[in-house]
Amino acid sequence: MTLDTVTGSAPVQATRTDLLDVQNLRVDFTSRAGRTQVVRDVSFTLAPGEVLCILGESGSGKSVTLRALMRLLPQGRSEITGQVSFQGEDVLAMPRRALNGLRGARISMIFQEPMTALDPVFTIGDQIAETVIRHTGVSRDKAMARALELLELVRIPSPERRLRAYPHELSGGLRQRAMIAVSLSCYPQLLLADEPTTALDATVQIQVLILLKQLQQDLGMGTIFVTHDLGVAAQIADKIAVMYAGRIVEYGSAEEVLLNPSHPYARGMLASTVSGQARDRDISAIPGSPPDLRALPPGCAFAPRCAFATDLCRRTEPGLTPRGTFGHVLCHHAQDLASPALVGATVTAT
Amino acid sequence: MMNFFKLQGPAARVAPRPDPRDIGGPRQPMLIARNLRKHFPITGGLLGRAVASVKAVDDVSFTVQKGETLGVVGESGCGKSTLARLLMHLVPPDSGEMIFDGQEVGARYGLRLRDLRRNMQMVFQDSASSLNPRMPIEESVAYGPRVHGMGRAEARAHAISLLEQVGLPARLFAGRYPHELSGGQKQRVNIARALALDPRMLILDEAVSALDKSVEAQVLNLLRRLKSEFNLTYIFISHDLHVVQYISDRVMVMYLGEVVEIGPVERIYANASHPYTQALLASQLHADPRNRVTDPPITGDPPNPVNPPTGCRFHTRCPFAEAMCSSTAPRLHPLAGEEGHIVACHMADPSSGHARAGRAGLDRLGMARPLAAKAASEPPCKEGLRA
Numbered sequence: 154m155t156l157d158t159v160t161g162s163a164p165v166q167a168t169r170t171d172l173l174d175v176q177n178l179r180v181d182f183t184s185r186a187g188r189t190q191v192v193r194d195v196s197f198t199l200a201p202g203e204v205l206c207i208l209g210e211s212g213s214g215k216s217v218t219l220r221a222l223m224r225l226l227p228q229g230r231s232e233i234t235g236q237v238s239f240q241g242e243d244v245l246a247m248p249r250r251a252l253n254g255l256r257g258a259r260i261s262m263i264f265q266e267p268m269t270a271l272d273p274v275f276t277i278g279d280q281i282a283e284t285v286i287r288h289t290g291v292s293r294d295k296a297m298a299r300a301l302e303l304l305e306l307v308r309i310p311s312p313e314r315r316l317r318a319y320p321h322e323l324s325g326g327l328r329q330r331a332m333i334a335v336s337l338s339c340y341p342q343l344l345l346a347d348e349p350t351t352a353l354d355a356t357v358q359i360q361v362l363i364l365l366k367q368l369q370q371d372l373g374m375g376t377i378f379v380t381h382d383l384g385v386a387a388q389i390a391d392k393i394a395v396m397y398a399g400r401i402v403e404y405g406s407a408e409e410v411l412l413n414p415s416h417p418y419a420r421g422m423l424a425s426t427v428s429g430q431a432r433d434r435d436i437s438a439i440p441g442s443p444p445d446l447r448a449l450p451p452g453c454a455f456a457p458r459c460a461f462a463t464d465l466c467r468r469t470e471p472g473l474t475p476r477g478t479f480g481h482v483l484c485h486h487a488q489d490l491a492s493p494a495l496v497g498a499t500v501t502a503t
Numbered sequence: 504m505m506n507f508f509k510l511q512g513p514a515a516r517v518a519p520r521p522d523p524r525d526i527g528g529p530r531q532p533m534l535i536a537r538n539l540r541k542h543f544p545i546t547g548g549l550l551g552r553a554v555a556s557v558k559a560v561d562d563v564s565f566t567v568q569k570g571e572t573l574g575v576v577g578e579s580g581c582g583k584s585t586l587a588r589l590l591m592h593l594v595p596p597d598s599g600e601m602i603f604d605g606q607e608v609g610a611r612y613g614l615r616l617r618d619l620r621r622n623m624q625m626v627f628q629d630s631a632s633s634l635n636p637r638m639p640i641e642e643s644v645a646y647g648p649r650v651h652g653m654g655r656a657e658a659r660a661h662a663i664s665l666l667e668q669v670g671l672p673a674r675l676f677a678g679r680y681p682h683e684l685s686g687g688q689k690q691r692v693n694i695a696r697a698l699a700l701d702p703r704m705l706i707l708d709e710a711v712s713a714l715d716k717s718v719e720a721q722v723l724n725l726l727r728r729l730k731s732e733f734n735l736t737y738i739f740i741s742h743d744l745h746v747v748q749y750i751s752d753r754v755m756v757m758y759l760g761e762v763v764e765i766g767p768v769e770r771i772y773a774n775a776s777h778p779y780t781q782a783l784l785a786s787q788l789h790a791d792p793r794n795r796v797t798d799p800p801i802t803g804d805p806p807n808p809v810n811p812p813t814g815c816r817f818h819t820r821c822p823f824a825e826a827m828c829s830s831t832a833p834r835l836h837p838l839a840g841e842e843g844h845i846v847a848c849h850m851a852d853p854s855s856g857h858a859r860a861g862r863a864g865l866d867r868l869g870m871a872r873p874l875a876a877k878a879a880s881e882p883p884c885k886e887g888l889r890a
Contacts, residue, residue, distance in 0.1 A: 210715035210716065210717065211686075211715055324804035324805075324807075325579070325804060326803075326804040327804065354578035354579055354742070354804070354805060355578065355742065355744070355783055355786040355787065356578065356782055356783060356786045356799075356800065356801055356805075357578075357804050357805075358786065358788075359786040359788070359796055359799050359800070360799040360802065362788075363796065363797065363798070363799055381715065381716065382788065383716075383788075383790040384787070384788025384789060384790055385788060386790075386792075387788065387789060387790045387791055387792045387794075387795070388788050388792075388795055388796065390792065407792040408792050408793070411790055411791065411792055412791070412792070412793075421717060422716055422717060423790065425716055425717045425719075425720035426716050426720075426745075426790060427719070427720065427723065427743070427745045427746045427748075427749050428745045428789065428790060429745070429748065429749075430749055432748075432749055432750075432768075435724045435727065436720040436723060436724060436749070437720070438717060438718075438720035438721040438724060439717040439720075439721075440721070442685045442687055442688070442718060443685075443715070
């Protein structure tokens with residue numbers, strides 16, 4: 154295992170076949186109080202038909218990253234820099250009109266709470282047809298036929314009746330399926346999903362996850378899935394990016410990241426997730442709480458909570474250390490921590 | 504009905520520590536709930552008459568032994584939060600009785616509500632909205648003791664010591680307002696406040712569900728430590744089966760307002776007998792990408808509790824359902840050879856007449872899926888009846 158530490162941000166190798174190529178994405182929120190760096194140096198690539206999971210706790214910048222890809226953040230109060238290239242087109246430089254043609258047609262999004270994402274005064278059928286008409290210009294009848302097809306695709310039972318139903322008439326699981334139907338209405342090449350199953354019950358969540366995975370494979374969609382749940386990521390992801398305090402601290406294949414994490418935060422998060430631990434012992438928790446983005450510590454943002462932190466970590470920000478075939482780890486000690494002897498010796502201080 | 508309380512009674516799994524507050528002795532359960540029921544009326548029409556009711560909690564009975572943790576699991580709408588509020592008498596039950604350490608709650612010569620609430624406290628899910636935003640946290644914690652007659656200075660000293668116990672150094676935190684704390688810290692304050700009256704029992708209603716994973720682990724460790732330090736008994740309500748497995752001694756599974764299975768935690772997780780419990784367990788996600796679930800254990804959503812299915816409420820989603828399941832409601836029945844493990848399923852009752860009677864737990868969901876054809880059937884969501 155040879156790891157070269159590269160200072161700054163190593164460009165993630167982009168290939169000709171990439172659907173999405175994000176380099177050095179940075180999002181700042183500006184307000185009267187000042188400027189806050191919410192997302193920094195985020196780089197990843199996504200091939201068609203691939204699923205990337207962005208994993209992180211609240212405030213880690215995962216949802217902001219997702220919204221930045223579609224430029225859904227409020228203008229004037231946020232600033233997106235870096236490079237987002239979708240099928241070779243620069244999304245960040247795109248004029249508004251072209252962007253509107255992209256949103257909902259070639260890139261679409263599923264939100265966490267379908268009750269607020271769907272319009273309560275229109276039927277499910279109307280809401281799907283609206284998107285279809287807007288992007289393809291077909292007649293209303295054709296669009297409604299398409300809506301029916303989509304409800305069948307997402308396996309909503311008795312779809313004819315549900316076409317005329319309002320969002321409040323559906324259960325949580327059906328509502329999220331309807332939301333998925335809206336987002337698939339124009340067969341997007343890229344699907345962005347922000348915690349789409351978090352609000353659902355366990356027995357319903359697994360149904361929706363399996364459905365999403367199947368649709369994604371059948372339609373060959375690239376998918377970015379934002380979640381805080383390791384189980385969801387393990388269930389659906391090909392690649393995983395773990396975010397902490399606005400940066401990707403570990404990026405790699407799902408198996409690399411979940412079975413053999415390098416970054417102390419990724420390891421700590423895995424160890425502190427409750428899943429069949431011995432009942433008579435404490436769970437190895439990460440001490441402290443995530444940092445305030447307005448007052449990040451100098452050096453590595455995770456250093457104050459890290460059991461392996463040294464003076465170097467508290468002084469200078471780490472650069473990217475490549476890992477596996479395409480991934481990276483953001484840690485000064487990635488090389489030492491990658492040794493098998495240390496795997497399993499996770500954060501023990503409480 | 505009395506019969507099954509006896510069956511449940513002697514199985515004290517945790518030897519309770521002697522406690523000067525103890526009244527009924529170590530074998531007397533801390534809490535006995537009998538046939539608790541709460542239906543919320545839905546009013547409609549010109550005169551505002553009740554047109555239907557949400558059957559939130561229907562005939563729920565269970566016991567909690569001294570010193571144990573009873574985990575309560577179920578999906579949204581199964582009545583677990585209503586149950587918590589009924590136990591605290593935040594919502595009065597329609598019927599049913601509660602016995603706290605041998606004293607009947609609210610009865611003429613029994614335990615007064617005020618005394619019940621001193622002995623039994625609750626921690627809610629939303630740590631922010633359960634604290635007064637205009638009160639420094641030290642005052643929030645001292646408020647209860649002061650209402651119950653403690654002097655100002657003494658209550659303050661008590662609050663400071665409690666804040667220290669939950670890991671919030673008073674020097675840094677005592678004067679802060681809730682908005683100056685993170686979610687995990689706020690939940691620690693709520694726990695300190697719940698402990699302020701020196702209760703014997705805590706009801707934790709999704710107390711760690713809103714926290715990030717790394718913080719959740721810290722709070723779970725804290726709860727475990729406090730339990731032995733303060734000699735507490737917990738009712739731990741959660742939808743997270745991993746967490747319930749870690750913290751509970753016994754587990755109670757609810758579905759649409761009814762108890763479907765109660766048993767020791769290791770029996771429930773290794774040998775769940777009710778098809779719903781099996782489905783819940785098979786729906787758990789694991790952090791191993793090599794071990795993905797490819798077929799959903801059951802289909803459809805939980806039905807609307809306004810108009811629950813007749814007979815066994817799970818029959819609309821159950822792959823083993825037969826005609827009798829939709830007509831006759833199963834009673835909680837002890838499993839042969841398993842002490843303290845009871846289940847409400849016709850399959851668990853050898854004399855029920857169900858084709859698989861006596862085979863509960865043998866035909867399992869999530870391993871062999873017997874009736875894939877069921878997947879196409881109508882989910883039982885009742886439309887147009889939402890309040």
